[in-house]
Amino acid sequence: MAGETKEVEYGYSRLIIPIGPVHPALKEPVHFRVSVRREEIIDVDLRLSHAHRAIEALAETRNLVQNMYLMERICGICSHSHTTCFTQAVEGIGGIQPSERALHIRTLIFELERIHSHLLWLGVMAYEIGFDTLFMYTWHVRERILDLFEETTGGRVHHSMNTIGGVRSDLTADMVEKIAASMERIEKDTRYILNVFQDKTVEKRLSGVGLLDSRTAKELCTVGPTARASGLNMDIRKDDPFAAYESLKDSFSVVTRTGADSYARTEVRIYEVFEAINIIRTIADKLPSGDISPEESILRLINKIPEGEMISRVEAPRGELLYYIKTDGEGGIKRLKIRTPTLANVLALRHMLVGGEIADIPVVVASIDPCLSCTNR
């Protein structure tokens, strides 16, 4: 700004180190200007939206079916969460009730995606603390989930499973059995990973790093595992059940920790994998029979959806994902607003980083599981 003078200290007493937009720790377009004195962080300046993707504006030019595929491409990790949230809102406006079987399949894919996302994150965390072996092992386990996705939905990353009023492809009894069987293996492997994460060298790097007390966590509106690690018991799956979570309420519990540091966030995610495995097993046991999607052609269906607006939210792997949709009554969208979990969590970063060490920057930044492609939607 003109007229504003900025004090600059020269010498090595205070350095401004740029983290991002190109940095080996964070391969995403975000920029942190971190001021450090020796190894201590004194200030953090955060700049988002290096790559504005204009998806919200693009959505206004497309119809509801096209938009569903567009929403899926917001994120490569939680693609199913985005489409679930979107279809839920559209179904709410149109008054369409998907069948129980469709809802259960949706939930099953949702939880598989949660396992995949959390395992991916655990690998990234291991990489950030320089533990490449754990990173490789974790992603090895994650590969199994991707194979399951490929087998059941046809796509490893973008599953295109949701449609308005149900899901696009049915799960055969064989597939369900196979999913349930692989859960055994994944649970065993995740236990091993948990064991390694409880190792002392890992704990040394994570515990006490990036503290966020529960009051601040609440004030900054953090969501998901970040909030739960600070002792806030909030989970949309319990608080405002969507899809089939109403009937699955008893088969999982909300994992909370009071440690409020990066280690607590790690623990929350590992134990959430076990909870997700429980949910998947329950669904595999009692998958209701019935149709998976409406008889009517989807193109005819979207023309029937009236003008209206709706807010829908789901518990994506990273936290609460919120969609606001206003339809135009002709199969298109007037306005779309997406609030991704990372946008809610990213503000807490400054609080977590200040006072820490340079070595903690990648750990703390990774600990909220930032997804910048969601945030720059």
Added chain:
Amino acid sequence: MFILMVLSAMCPVVFIISLLFEGIDRKLHARMQKRIGPPIIQPFYDFVKLFGKESLIPVTAASGINIASPILAAASSIIAAGIPLASFATTAGAIGDLILILFLLAASSIMIMVGGSSSGNPFAAIGFARKMTMMVSYEVPLFISVVSLAIKSGFSLAYNDIIQFQIQLGSCFAFAFPSAAIAMITFLTCIPAAAGVVPFDIPEAKTEVAHGLLIEYGGPYLALLKLAKSATNFALTFLAFTLFFYLPAIFKGNSSLGYWAILALCVAGALVIMFLTITVPRTIFARLKIGQAFKFNLVLLPLSILSLVLSIVGM
């Protein structure tokens, strides 16, 4: 003069062996991570490829120092690794060449530091501060452990004398005296820090300071710096094996062991030491923070002093 000629002949040998060591290390590291890993001669490909690339020098850099230091770093580590080999070949050594080896190894690290920080990059500045802290913490125990060996072998700081002493003794140092055993533990524990691998790759931590000191280097200079590192690793592991576990000394009566067999045995021993002190730590540990690493190395200081005291009192 003869020694100098042998030394210059040893430089290509060091080049090949140290890059091969790095290749084997990478392969083993990969296998332990359930990966297939690169071919063992991958470091040679890397070296050639990097040499063929354009070299960029940042405008903020002090270009003279920036260019000179990788060359000096590579030269000092290669000579440091070449001296023990040359001394092997001639079974004669200059007085105090052990000091020279340790000095050259330290000089190589210092050259990397100076070159990195001359680039004017803030990450390199942080890397410089971290490397400095690391060097202060590991160089002293490393040096003291070697000094305690020198005291044992009749106050000689010549590399060859220590080996000859082991041959006369008919046993390895590490098994013969408690003081040498403690010195061995100190020396081996210092190797990961001196080689700069996980958990001690703090000055070049990829995720924290974006390769720190190496950040502005590319092309031939990066190739030289990488060569300097692998030559340092080879020198350290070879020293560790020959100083503490000179196994040929045990078969001294057996004349069937020729010069090449002894050399091959020592290189194989160095490979085992490298596996234990470089490959295994970097596979099973997470990176430490600089404060934690410093504290860890501080524990080694009393240990090395203990070995020094023990060797003075004659244990």
